[in-house]
Amino acid sequence: MSELVLCELALGAGFILYALFAGADFGGGIWTAFAFGPRAGQQRDALFNAIGPVWETNHVWLIFVVVTLFTVFPAGFSALFTTLLTPLVLALVGINFRGAAFAFRHFGRQAGREVPWSAATFEVASVLTPFTLGLAVAATGAGRITLAGGQPSLGVGTWLNPFTLMGGLIGVAICAYLAPVYMTVRVTGELREDFRKEALLAGLVLGGLTTLALPVAVYEAPVFAQRLLRSWPIAFVALAVAAGCATQLFLWRRHYALAQVCSGGAVVCTLGGFAAALSPELLIGTLSFAAAAAPRPTLSAYLAILPIGALILIPSLVYLYWTFRGEPDPERPGSSVK
Numbered sequence: 001m002s003e004l005v006l007c008e009l010a011l012g013a014g015f016i017l018y019a020l021f022a023g024a025d026f027g028g029g030i031w032t033a034f035a036f037g038p039r040a041g042q043q044r045d046a047l048f049n050a051i052g053p054v055w056e057t058n059h060v061w062l063i064f065v066v067v068t069l070f071t072v073f074p075a076g077f078s079a080l081f082t083t084l085l086t087p088l089v090l091a092l093v094g095i096n097f098r099g100a101a102f103a104f105r106h107f108g109r110q111a112g113r114e115v116p117w118s119a120a121t122f123e124v125a126s127v128l129t130p131f132t133l134g135l136a137v138a139a140t141g142a143g144r145i146t147l148a149g150g151q152p153s154l155g156v157g158t159w160l161n162p163f164t165l166m167g168g169l170i171g172v173a174i175c176a177y178l179a180p181v182y183m184t185v186r187v188t189g190e191l192r193e194d195f196r197k198e199a200l201l202a203g204l205v206l207g208g209l210t211t212l213a214l215p216v217a218v219y220e221a222p223v224f225a226q227r228l229l230r231s232w233p234i235a236f237v238a239l240a241v242a243a244g245c246a247t248q249l250f251l252w253r254r255h256y257a258l259a260q261v262c263s264g265g266a267v268v269c270t271l272g273g274f275a276a277a278l279s280p281e282l283l284i285g286t287l288s289f290a291a292a293a294a295p296r297p298t299l300s301a302y303l304a305i306l307p308i309g310a311l312i313l314i315p316s317l318v319y320l321y322w323t324f325r326g327e328p329d330p331e332r333p334g335s336s337v338k
Contacts, residue, residue, distance in 0.1 A: 018061035027179025029126020076282040076292030087132040094129030134171020138164040141224040163220035177202040181263040184256040228277035236273030
């Protein structure tokens with residue numbers, strides 16, 4: 001396997017890991033806004049308690065993706081962050097405002113009084129960030145970004161069109177899907193039933209959006225659609241559908257641990273299908289990974305350092321997530337991690 005392919009796989013893995021971990025984090029914020037039923041307040045508290053220990057840590061994967069882009073694919077980094085500056089800046093604003101609002105809410109609770117607008121800011125930013133990130137990711141497959149004389153196109157239409165808007169909605173739906181599924185193994189009793197219902201609803205919404213995305217892609221991003229419907233990218237689509245259906249079944253039967261695994265698998269296959277349709281290009285129809293790549297010595301140095309960083313980072317994250325895995329207290333119905 002070539003060094004270039006290994007770097008592509010590392011970039012894709014970082015992106016998928018960010019979706020799995022930070023996606024559930026953003027989803028927690030989404031469901032603090034849309035929590036319903038007589039225990040809506042308890043749902044919000046459980047979500048905040050679950051997010052608390054890990055919310056900053058999840059962004060390590062976004063940092064990894066950005067560093068990989070400008071180190072290994074500098075031409076791609078330049079084109080992406082020039083053309084997609086507006087949605088990416090909005091995502092950055094959302095990340096920062098969300099973090100500030102979360103901190104203010106936490107310390108306001110400790111002080112015994114709420115900080116005005118902290119909850120609303122957190123909720124809005126939790127929707128804005130995955131929407132703009134999903135919009136930016138979809139723009140790479142829309143086929144509307146061009147390079148004229150080495151300079152990327154700057155028109156709003158390159159990143160704001162029906163295909164990218166669908167990508168933004170799917171980004172929000174993925175986050176809203178993961179969070180309640182993950183929460184079903186963190187709480188017990190009536191709260192678990194609440195999150196189960198939310199997870200079932202979110203699964204239906206995500207399935208509907210991803211299904212609708214196919215005809216939208218045919219009309220708005222035909223090159224991407226043709227590639228997605230090829231033999232091996234379509235296998236990811238089939239696996240995503242199977243994993244999504246299995247998640248719904250396991251939630252219905254109340255097999256929560258299996259539902260958690262399958263929901264993650266559905267997201268991995270959904271994003272894997274997108275990456276498979278995009279490959280071997282970073283910007284479809286415009287810029288290949290090979291053309292965007294740094295010189296070979298840079299790729300070699302990156303791949304040499306990568307396992308050393310992974311040896312330090314991954315055990316630390318495993319320990320953190322295992323420590324705060326949130327096993328419910330059987331003696332306290334509705335309990336969650338504090």
